[in-house]
Amino acid sequence: MAGCGAGRQARAGRPRRDRRGRYLSYKLAERLGAAAAALCLAAAVPGPSAFAAGEPEPYAFTDGARSVTGAPSSTDAARLEPGHTYRSSLPGSGKLYYRLDLDATSTAYVSVTAVPGPGTTVAATDGLRISVQDARGTSCSSHAAHFGPSRSPHPIAAWGAREVSSGRSLCQGAGAYYVLVERVGAEGSSSDAWPLELAAVSEPPLKRTGATSAPESWNSASPEPVTGQAAERAGGAGFATASMVGQGVWRTRIRPGQTLFYQVPVDWGQQPSATVELGSSSGGSGYVSGALTLSLYNPVRGYVEEAYAGYTGRQTSATLAPLPPVAHANRHGFADQVEGMRFAGLHYLVVHLAAQTADSFGEGPYGLILRMRVDGTAQSGPDYAGRSEPGRLFEVTAHDRAGATPAGAAVGSAALRALAVGGIGAGTVLLAVLGVWTVLARRRAEAQ
Structure with a gap:
């Protein structure tokens, strides 16, 4: 689960070209970071097979x-x-x-x-x-x-x-x-x-x-x-x-x-x-x-x-x-x-x-x-x-x-199912999320 700590470190390297670029990158990182955290949390919860x-x-x-x-x-x-x-x-x-x-x-x-x-x-x-x-x-x-x-x-x-x-x-x-x-x-x-x-x-x-x-x-x-x-x-x-x-x-x-x-x-x-x-x-x-x-x-x-x-x-x-x-x-x-x-x-x-x-x-x-x-x-x-x-x-x-709320339950259940079906670890999921974040953040920064 070491990969679940990478999101906090990666935030320091987000693009900082101007006020608008920083704001958009921050919001993007916040949303994707939340998704990564949910997946890491789901991976940490033992499923029925445990x-x-x-x-x-x-x-x-x-x-x-x-x-x-x-x-x-x-x-x-x-x-x-x-x-x-x-x-x-x-x-x-x-x-x-x-x-x-x-x-x-x-x-x-x-x-x-x-x-x-x-x-x-x-x-x-x-x-x-x-x-x-x-x-x-x-x-x-x-x-x-x-x-x-x-x-x-x-x-x-x-x-x-x-x-x-x-x-x-x-x-x-x-x-x-x-x-x-x-x-x-x-x-x-x-x-x-x-x-x-x-x-x-x-x-x-x-x-x-x-x-x-x-x-x-x-x-x-x-x-x-x-x-x-x-x-x-x-x-x-x-x-x-x-x-x-x-x-x-x-x-x-x-x-x-x-x-x-x-x-x-x-x-x-x-x-x-x-x-x-x-x-x-x-x-x-x-x-x-x-x-x-x-x-x-x-x-x-x-x-x-x-x-x-x-x-x-x-x-x-x-x-x-x-x-x-x-x-x-x-x-x-x-x-x-x-x-x-x-x-x-x-x-x-x-x-x-x-x-x-x-x-x-x-x-x-x-x-x-x-x-x-x-x-x-x-x-x-x-x-x-x-x-x-x-x-x-x-x-x-x-x-x-x-x-x-039941909606809150659905988030955790969906993450667990995705991990179970894909057979991938939390570190792999996190790297994929961070990769998407990096690409989108760069595009938004360049557009400014």
Whole structure:
């Protein structure tokens, strides 16, 4: 993939005969450079043959994530900085501590994703618990995530928070806070260590005090599923590589034991809803309980909602329960599906097909359809007194909306098909694009 860096170097050599010539050459380079970048990106994405052996793609950790070692005691806890992502490991027994050094005004979140290896034995009640505590041992929050009816090892994420609010008296001051990560579940489960991905985030306070209770009423009727022609969109292998989708019908394939990640832009005042359909099998018999899992996480990777479906070999589907419109005040709700819908941004849909599906119906891959709906008109967000870490986390950009359209999916799919049919490498494609750019740029410069 070394050739994909050549476009940046070639830009310095574009013709510079006069103002008009420079402008035209720049625009031409910009357009052709975008095409070259798309082809390089497409070449970097593994196609179906990359996992032809039937092994599910491993979890894709965030590139450049820092390594951090959890401590058995809060005294030795390593510091997590908001705006950064980390890699760690959770042993089969015991618990780990990490530290947050917080001010008295910002709300902090930590999401921890556990990634048990393929073949790991897990029960429905096995899972992960995240607690945030102050220096006195007072619990600020505690959330748990479980493998559920699938009883299949796959990435699960739980989150914790130190929330700053005028309605709270505990965990409000500046100082050191501790994130406790521990395994929960039944005795006799696998004692293998689980790789972890930790993401720390900060949310600024509001300039003016907002509502102190969640909205009491909202449209909780089940929306009609989206219909129409499905666009191809393969899922990512982790939160960091989640594929963008928006309202529409999306299609891909999934293998037993595989987990697919998607991200969907949801703005303030909007309601997301999603249904995932697993296609019928070509053979086999039996029943797999909780074979299909559909989970929703908010922009800080906080759990919101989950749905399951068993599988008999016939097509089946799982649908998220109705969710409230995104609102800052939802944080004051009691149910997960209400308090989780507390900010705008890129929400995550995670689809898992239980590994044991292969025992009854074969290794697949199986057809998968995602029906995504986003209702409501985008509204202005709350007036924050500062910026989030990482920045712009709680907003939806024009780039997000563009990437969530079926047209955006077509660009990547077309590039992949062209590379697959032609059997040419990204370096060859890039050289061809740059060659065309050079010829056209010279002609335009000479014409001036």
